[in-house]
Amino acid sequence: MGCVNSKLVPEAPPPNAHLVETVYGHQDAKNKANRTPKLRQTQLHERSIRDPQTIISTPQGQRTNKTVARYRDKFDPRVTAKYDIKALIGRGSFSRVVRVENRVTRQPYAIKMIDRVQGKEVFESELNVLRRVRHKYIIQLVEVFETPGKVYMVMELATGGELFDRIIAKGSFTERDATRVLNMVVDGVQYLHALGITHRDLKPENLLYYHPGHDSKIMITDFGLSSIMKNGVENFMMTTCGTPEYIAPEIVARKPYGCQVDLWAVGVITYILLSGTMPFDGHNRSRLYKLILKANFSYVGEHWKDVSDSAKDFIGKLLVLEPHLRITAAQCQQHPWLLTNAAGSANKNLHRTISQNLLQRQSTQNSAKSSKSGKSVKSIKSQGSLRSDPHRVLPEEIDALHRDPEVLADIASLHQY
Numbered sequence: 001m002g003c004v005n006s007k008l009v010p011e012a013p014p015p016n017a018h019l020v021e022t023v024y025g026h027q028d029a030k031n032k033a034n035r036t037p038k039l040r041q042t043q044l045h046e047r048s049i050r051d052p053q054t055i056i057s058t059p060q061g062q063r064t065n066k067t068v069a070r071y072r073d074k075f076d077p078r079v080t081a082k083y084d085i086k087a088l089i090g091r092g093s094f095s096r097v098v099r100v101e102n103r104v105t106r107q108p109y110a111i112k113m114i115d116r117v118q119g120k121e122v123f124e125s126e127l128n129v130l131r132r133v134r135h136k137y138i139i140q141l142v143e144v145f146e147t148p149g150k151v152y153m154v155m156e157l158a159t160g161g162e163l164f165d166r167i168i169a170k171g172s173f174t175e176r177d178a179t180r181v182l183n184m185v186v187d188g189v190q191y192l193h194a195l196g197i198t199h200r201d202l203k204p205e206n207l208l209y210y211h212p213g214h215d216s217k218i219m220i221t222d223f224g225l226s227s228i229m230k231n232g233v234e235n236f237m238m239t240t241c242g243t244p245e246y247i248a249p250e251i252v253a254r255k256p257y258g259c260q261v262d263l264w265a266v267g268v269i270t271y272i273l274l275s276g277t278m279p280f281d282g283h284n285r286s287r288l289y290k291l292i293l294k295a296n297f298s299y300v301g302e303h304w305k306d307v308s309d310s311a312k313d314f315i316g317k318l319l320v321l322e323p324h325l326r327i328t329a330a331q332c333q334q335h336p337w338l339l340t341n342a343a344g345s346a347n348k349n350l351h352r353t354i355s356q357n358l359l360q361r362q363s364t365q366n367s368a369k370s371s372k373s374g375k376s377v378k379s380i381k382s383q384g385s386l387r388s389d390p391h392r393v394l395p396e397e398i399d400a401l402h403r404d405p406e407v408l409a410d411i412a413s414l415h416q417y
């Protein structure tokens with residue numbers, strides 16, 4: 001979950017920072033509604049339609065049932081006085097994300113409700129970052145309600161669904177499409193890094209499309225594991241955290257690390273975008289981490305035949321063991337593949353193999369959701385699911401890894417910095 005041990009909270013906001021004030025009660029904050037485009041009621045996040053827990057209320061509020069009532073009870077009346085709760089669109093361990101509508105302007109928003117005690121680390125991290133950022137590819141915080149038990153973050157609503165869901169639905173996928181997405185992600189990451197912010201949990205599940213249109217921009221979300229540099233001085237982080245498939249080798253090696261861990265994750269995301277497979281996909285966590293520690297990945301398989309050398313070069317410059325040799329976000333933007341939208345095979349349609357792989361992932365996801373047999377995450381993953389393990393990296397499993405002599409040898413050979 002959060003990385004409170006190493007949280008480096010700035011005493012003052014970074015230069016050119018933007019602050020969002022906390023709102024207590026429903027007195028009107030500055031009207032920021034004009035920042036959010038008008039969205040039709042039908043433009044729901046794909047997940048909210050699929051989710052059996054979806055709560056829909058009529059404008060008249062007639063169709064209330066026990067679930068709605070119970071759910072609304074969890075919201076502070078000051079929040080519900082201003083926002084009409086429409087649907088549950090996401091759940092975390094200590095949080096719920098709902099789609100809401102401002103009762104006056106009818107503008108849709110997302111509210112992330114976090115339990116103050118259990119989710120303390122998450123909301124502190126998330127608020128520390130979201131209060132300071134304003135960027136076209138980063139989800140915008142609108143206002144915050146705080147009560148003794150809960151924190152409610154009112155955010156822009158992204159209605160286009162997750163990155164992978166879009167690729168499947170889109171019907172075509174080219175390197176040009178991939179570079180378009182990556183240009184936006186890297187732009188957002190460069191902005192964060194310039195402010196001394198490391199996201200630490202970049203993955204396709206945290207990259208949301210703003211709207212369902214084909215030209216939608218992508219938004220970086222979920223700053224629950226983020227860290228901020230203290231007083232602009234370069235600080236190394238130490239906390240073992242992240243999502244297993246995307247975690248950088250220096251974190252697994254328990255070395256002090258910097259914002260380059262986000263670029264490793266961008267490399268993993270790029271690999272997935274172009275092949276529909278994971279670069280590091282061990283049958284268990286220990287195997288997965290060992291592959292990461294060796295940067296042991298390959299371009300073997302049918303799906304790589306149509307991928308340009310330039311794209312492979314881009315990945316190869318990101319999935320680099322030594323963080324200081326990994327290209328930075330700014331250097332990514334200067335890489336010929338992103339600059340030229342993958343010259344050569346740019347428009348070759350990679351969709352068939354990728355969508356097959358992604359659909360396989362989707363179906364394993366769905367069967368996991370519908371299964372009541374308690375099938376383990378491990379067994380789902382071994383069937384080839386691409387969704388990352390919902391559990392976070394556990395420090396104790398890294399402890400166990402560090403008792404393996406082979407692993408210690410790999411770690412010793414990693415460049416010291």
Ligand SMILES: Nc1ncnc2c1ncn2[C@@H]1O[C@H](COP(=O)(O)OP(=O)(O)O)[C@@H](O)[C@H]1O
Nearest residue numbers: 089090091092093097110155156157158222224
């Ligand atoms: N601003 C938003 N607009 C639309 N959906 C969102 C928004 N924020 C979060 N979600 C949905 O809720 C899910 C969980 O939110 P997230 O911030 O990632 O929390 P967690 O820390 O639990 O992963 C996301 O994967 C996404 O589907």
Ligand SMILES: [Mg+2]
Nearest residue numbers: 205206221222
């Ligand atoms: Mg998330």
